[in-house]
Amino acid sequence: MKINLWINDKAFESEVAPDTLLIDFLRANGFYSVKRGCETSNCGLCTVMMNGKPILSCSTLAARANGQDVTTIEGVQEEALEVGGFIADQGAEQCGFCSPGFIMNVISMKKELVDPSEEEIKKYLAGNLCRCTGYMGQARAIKNYLDSAKEE
Amino acid sequence: MFTIENYIMVDSLDEAYELNQSRSNVILGGIMWLKMSNRKIENAIDLSNLGLNTIEEDDDSFKIGCKCTLRELEVHQRLNDQFNGILRKSVEHIVGVQLRNGATIGGTIFSRFGFSDVLTALLALDSYVELYKGGIVSLEDFIAMRTDNDILVRIIIKKDNRKVSYSTLRKSSTDFPVLACAVAYKEDTWKAVLGARPGTAKAVEFNASKNPTKEDVDTFMEKIKENISFGANHLGSKEYRSILADVLVRRNIEEITSGGINEN
Numbered sequence: 264m265k266i267n268l269w270i271n272d273k274a275f276e277s278e279v280a281p282d283t284l285l286i287d288f289l290r291a292n293g294f295y296s297v298k299r300g301c302e303t304s305n306c307g308l309c310t311v312m313m314n315g316k317p318i319l320s321c322s323t324l325a326a327r328a329n330g331q332d333v334t335t336i337e338g339v340q341e342e343a344l345e346v347g348g349f350i351a352d353q354g355a356e357q358c359g360f361c362s363p364g365f366i367m368n369v370i371s372m373k374k375e376l377v378d379p380s381e382e383e384i385k386k387y388l389a390g391n392l393c394r395c396t397g398y399m400g401q402a403r404a405i406k407n408y409l410d411s412a413k414e415e
Numbered sequence: 416m417f418t419i420e421n422y423i424m425v426d427s428l429d430e431a432y433e434l435n436q437s438r439s440n441v442i443l444g445g446i447m448w449l450k451m452s453n454r455k456i457e458n459a460i461d462l463s464n465l466g467l468n469t470i471e472e473d474d475d476s477f478k479i480g481c482k483c484t485l486r487e488l489e490v491h492q493r494l495n496d497q498f499n500g501i502l503r504k505s506v507e508h509i510v511g512v513q514l515r516n517g518a519t520i521g522g523t524i525f526s527r528f529g530f531s532d533v534l535t536a537l538l539a540l541d542s543y544v545e546l547y548k549g550g551i552v553s554l555e556d557f558i559a560m561r562t563d564n565d566i567l568v569r570i571i572i573k574k575d576n577r578k579v580s581y582s583t584l585r586k587s588s589t590d591f592p593v594l595a596c597a598v599a600y601k602e603d604t605w606k607a608v609l610g611a612r613p614g615t616a617k618a619v620e621f622n623a624s625k626n627p628t629k630e631d632v633d634t635f636m637e638k639i640k641e642n643i644s645f646g647a648n649h650l651g652s653k654e655y656r657s658i659l660a661d662v663l664v665r666r667n668i669e670e671i672t673s674g675g676i677n678e679n
Contacts, residue, residue, distance in 0.1 A: 264422055281422035281459060284450070304447045304514050305589075316486075317513045322447050326422040327461065368513065389589050390511010 266329040270294065271338025279325045285311070288325035289335060296336040296363040300392075307391035310364035310371075311335050317371040336363045342370055349408040355400025357393070365391045369405055373412065381406070417452050419459045428547050428566060431460050435564045442566060444522015445484070447514060467521075467568065470494060478545075479570040481521025485509060485533065488520060497574060498540060501581040501597060505536035510589050525567040527558050527615050530591045534558070535610030536581050538618050539597035541573035558615055577601035580667040583611075584659055586650065593651040594659045598667035600625060607639055607664050612656060613648045626672055635668075636661055 267276045270292065279288055286309045289297045297320055300308030309321040312334040336343045346366045350356050365388070372379065372387045379387065384405055393401065425431040434440050439457035441449065467480035470491050477494055485506040488494065495503045509515055509532060523533055524544065534554075542554040547566040554570075579599045583592040595610035603622055610616030619642045623631040645656035 280419075282417065282419035282456075303451065304517075305510055307511055307513055310513050316516045318516050319513045322445070322450060322514070322517055324419075324422070324443075324446065324459075327463070329424075368511075371512070386507060387512055389508075390513050 269332045283325040285323040286320040294335045308364040310367040349404040353400040353404040357395030417454045445518035486515035505532040535595040535616040538608040539599040543571040545569040578671045580670040596663035
């Protein structure tokens with residue numbers, strides 16, 4: 264079947280099998296930041312935005328993205344670099360495999376929540392798992408990132 | 416993993432219903448569970464173009480389209496203000512925001528998942544399902560019906576000013592609940608719903624005043640244990656769930672009688 268969608272503000276038209284998952288479609292089109300992790304909808308590694316909302320690309324059919332606006336970390340590079348810098352400052356990037364999904368969800372959170380409390384941040388990011396860290400480094404990094412955004 | 420031969424974005428519920436009469440066809444919800452199955456689907460039916468992704472409110476009720484996501488229930492202010500936030504509480508521990516932006520209320524309720532938090536919460540409310548052919552039936556009757564090829568179009572929740580509370584016990588914050596519990600009170604009738612037993616949620620009613628005595632609550636607990644069975648799985652034993660039920664029901668009753676909101 265044919266699908267038309269926007270990926271990072273660029274139009275794509277493609278033939279896909281009806282059961283193609285969005286993660287496979289994105290990676291086949293060169294968006295390698297989108298990582299495959301648990302495949303049970305639990306880890307958040309494959310997070311992308313669809314129409315501005317964070318979703319799991321491993322649990323979304325490419326067909327469902329037809330006519331929609333998909334954003335990967337390649338589409339928000341400037342902001343992602345900024346978040347990544349705060350994470351690196353805390354030594355919280357470790358192996359880095361979860362970072363693209365994590366950063367995409369942080370960016371979504373910043374858009375959706377106004378001045379979130381620590382508890383709200385934890386709740387929002389609960390769907391992003393990291394096997395290397397104990398999350399404390401990320402928690403400090405996110406707090407610093409949000410504080411810095413407030414100052415701007 | 417599942418396979419799909421054809422993906423059909425339907426233009427009407429009638430078209431979806433006709434297609435759904437074949438057992439090899441499936442109406443798509445959020446596909447979180449479906450994708451992990453080995454089903455060979457001939458026609459995957461998508462209802463996304465039918466405008467069923469809205470939450471409508473009138474004087475008497477909320478009408479929630481089957482394509483609404485769990486996240487939309489979680490962040491809908493009016494819906495949560497009306498029912499003491501139990502819909503938010505029932506979904507906020509389900510994995511993460513990303514999953515809840517994909518999982519739909521229609522897929523969750525139609526599947527009558529035993530582990531379902533949101534089914535437990537909805538059963539405590541005056542909830543109905545609107546089926547395309549079957550009409551409007553109470554949620555309690557719906558979960559007792561055999562799964563058929565009808566379409567769940569909307570969930571309807573009546574505003575009847577009942578007081579409700581919700582709590583669960585989980586081994587880790589985003590895991591399935593070991594036990595889910597919702598309690599409601601209206602006009603001298605208490606209702607306790609226990610989900611993740613691990614079977615499908617079940618409700619029991621009991622007559623007592625808004626401030627029940629300890630004896631009233633003890634009798635209610637006996638009635639619950641007579642009418643609701645618990646089972647064992649990797650999350651907990653039958654005995655553990657039975658003890659938990661006692662704790663969670665009493666805690667929820669206390670929340671209602673004290674007029675407070677237990678955020679745990």
